Amino acid sequence: YDNEGIIYSNNYPKFLRTNIEYTWNIQMNYSNEIEINLIDIHLDYDQDYLQVITGEIIYTLTSPEIFRVQSINETKIILRTKHSNDDYQYRGFKLAYQILNKTIEINNDLQNLPCGKTYSSHNGTIEFNYEITTIFDCLILIEVDDGQNIFLRFDHINWDNKENYIEIGLFHNPHQNQIFHISDTLPGTWFIANDSQIWIRFYSSQFSLDSSNFRLFYSETIGWSTITPNAYVQILDDNRLFPYRLISLPTNDIYHNLTQAYTWHIEALDDECIQIKFLSLQAFENRRICFHVKDSFKTSEICSTEQFPFIYHHIGSCILSIEPEFIWILVQYNIQIDKFKKITTINEVSFEENNMTLTPSNTLDSYVHIEWLITLNDTSMVIIDVENLDGNTPAKLFIIQDMNTTKSYSLGRISLTRFCHVILSSKSSFKIIYTSLSLPIHNSKRLFRLNLYKISKSYFNNRDFHYISYKKNQTNFQWSIQGQNEKSVFLAKLYSLHKNLSLQTTANVNLSKTNSFIYIPSSNFDVRYNIRNFDFILILYEQQKRNFYQQTILNKTSGLIGTSNFAFYNIHIQSTVFDSIDFIIMKADNGTYIRLYDLSVHNNGYFLLNSSSIITNKVSSLIGLRFSIKSLNIKIELQSLTKNPIQLRYKTQISSIQNKNSRNK
Known part of the structure; x- marks a missing residue:
């Protein structure tokens, strides 16, 4: 291909066939850069992929973006489709590329x-x-x-x-x-x-x-490495008494000189859960060291940078290992391994009243699997209000509406103690499955409850739980919400089959359909619906106002900021050279909110990221998103509605005008 051009899939933008693979080769010279401008992409992202390959580096593209990479010899662009059939017509993709030849000065730098x-x-x-x-x-x-x-x-x-x-x-x-x-x-x-x-x-x-x-x-x-080439291997099976302890034997003060790899094969049945509790893990001089947990499908890392104690669960057999990165490294670890048998309970429930409550049995077994087979005496829509007070307990909730519709929630990764699921279509029966891998506290019952509500009213309130149900052309289109406490706030979630539906509130917050809850900083407000053409259900939870947060003032030109909860960062840089800040999102998920305030323009605030409007199934699609803000006096608000960390890198950029003036001098 030439130094610049347009590449698009066959038949774009009308019809992308399945079971095809295309490769486009762009010949490069050493130290060339190539700029890729992905103009449009529409694939089945679970079955199809579009990749850019330069050397050993692979980029998987899922959304329009512009980026540059340095390439040697050639750059490959590969499209492969495996979607189930051609009934749904995907557009394919269209991109523009341009090879950017380095200047002689830069080439000389590279030659050195x-x-x-x-x-x-x-x-x-x-x-x-x-x-x-x-x-x-x-x-x-x-x-x-x-x-x-x-x-x-x-x-x-x-x-x-x-x-x-x-x-x-x-x-x-x-x-x-x-x-x-x-x-x-x-x-x-x-x-x-x-x-x-x-x-x-x-x-x-x-x-x-x-x-x-x-x-x-x-x-x-003529010296030899002190690393032993053969790993130490041990089998942990039913012949060994669980719980089993792995404690590093000190060879230097409190640390162990790790001069070889250690591998433990932990054997378990498919209905058994392995619990690996890392009580401590550290390396001398705060070096980074990691354990690996591996099975046939994936490998997970637990590193010394985690907060301990750290608990990892695995269903069935797995391999636990640790190995040094250098010829030696001093480590200290204390690990407890346990194994639990799954206890299954199946309940058949008749849902006849307007509401009902489901709770796990008071069993003290660690690994439980509970199923509720729910039959309705009518075909009402149902709200499932989840009270998840076991926020640190590794557990999953599955709501199965039919053979084709299942929603799962990882309860141990959701920081909200209350959230909901709405069954919008009329069903005569459905199934709920609750699986818990361990007890939150030894010999204590699980603090988990499901409140089920049939949607039978246009407005309903039960203590801190509210819902509004609107049918098309309904006469009432404004509702007043009054909290129990004047200092409380609300979290709202809107459900509708129409994705662009929007509601207005007198709390200066508009409500739209997202994957996450929307924060309403008021205890007394009205909700209005102006268009009135589409059905919706609005869930509201009253909560106490958050009083604790982290606030940090920064004056560095670059750095890493983040939180696992709620934080404010004030970035104020006095400079005549820099005129904008680049933000790169390193970690985020579908519970991430990032709001940016420009303090130099009357404290104006706007969302830098509402991740719920971006993420579908792949959290990793957020990594590497870049935003540029032309201000050097800002406040940035980070909020994680899950327990997962948010991380952003920021770096100031030199004004193009300043660069031009410097060259003219």
Whole structure:
């Protein structure tokens, strides 16, 4: 393909066929950048994918965006479709690309870097110093005399350890024989590779902040690595008495010198739950070390950066392992492993009154599975009000309306103690399943309850629970909400088959259909519906006003901010050089709210992100979203309605006018 052009799927935008795979190859020169402008995309994101591949780096595209990457040799664009049939007509995609040739000055800078070079002396020093402005993938080869090993030592290192890493492996094949993966290290760290040939790969992502530099000394040696090549393996099955304790044996004060990998095969049946309780995990000098939990489908990491105690649950057999990233690392861990048998209870319930309550039995079993088969004496729509006071208990709730409609909730990841589910279509029966993997507190009952309401009134109130039900052309289209406490606030959730429906309130908050609750900062307000053409149900929960929050004042030109609860950040930078701030969302989910206030313009506030309007099934689609704000005096409000952390990176940008003036001088 040429240096610029348009690429689109066959028949775009009319009809995208299933079971096809197309590849477009764009030839590149070393150190070229390519700009991808994804103009439109419409696929079955569960079955189809569109990917951009540069070297070993793969980008999966799901929404229109513009980004740049550095590529070597070629860039591939791959479309593959596997959607079930061609009845639903997907548009496909359309994108524009442009190859951006680097200037001679930048090419000279790249030629001075060690990337792509082979070092064959007995010893030497490798230095890397570069302003990272895009994705960078740098490969270095080192070889010494046959029969010798290679000693490596980092004398200096300065980089963004959240976005950059170094991999080191044996021989000269960067796709095999990796022995070290370094994401965070200290100057003076040394280790030995047991071979005369090694490769070193430095990788930086497009979200890396500022410049990256390191200085690496290498030398041939007859010494050997202290890492034991064979892992310590242990089988944990029914022959061992559970709970089983894994405690590091100290070889240096309180720490254990981890010089080999440890692997534990924990065997369990499909109806058994393994509970791995990490009471503590830390490494000397606060280095990062991780345990891995693996099964046939996925691998999970539990690292020393978590808050402990940390509990991980797994259904069926799994493998627990830990291995050093360097030739040695001092660690301390205390882990308890337990195994529980599933206890199943099935209840048949007749729903005859206008409301009813369901609660788990008072069993003290850790792993329970409870089913309620609910039969209605009419075909009413139903509200399921969930009281989830066991906020830290790993449990799931499944609401099965029919063979094709099931909704699941991970109760241990929802910080709200109250939320709801509405069955909008008329049903004569449905099923609710509650699965809890452990007790919140040992020998205590579960604090979980379901309140079921038939939608039989236009307005209903029961203590802190309210609902409004509107039918098309109904005469009443305004409702007054009065809280029990004058200092309380409300959380609202709107349900409707019409996605663009909107309600107005006298609390200066408009209500729309979202995946998350909408915060109403008032205890006494009116709700109005002006269009009156579509049915809806509005759920309102009264809550005590949040009095605790984190407030931080920042004057740095770049940094990382975040919270797992509720926080304010005031960013005030006095500068004549910078005129805008870039925000990159690193962590978020469908309970994330981010509101930005421009303090230099009469405290005007607007949503930077309401994640519920973006996320469908894939939380990861948020990662890497970038926003630019032309202000240096702002307040940013972060709120997580779940317990998952929110993280944003911010970085000030130099004014284009200032840059032009600097060049003219």
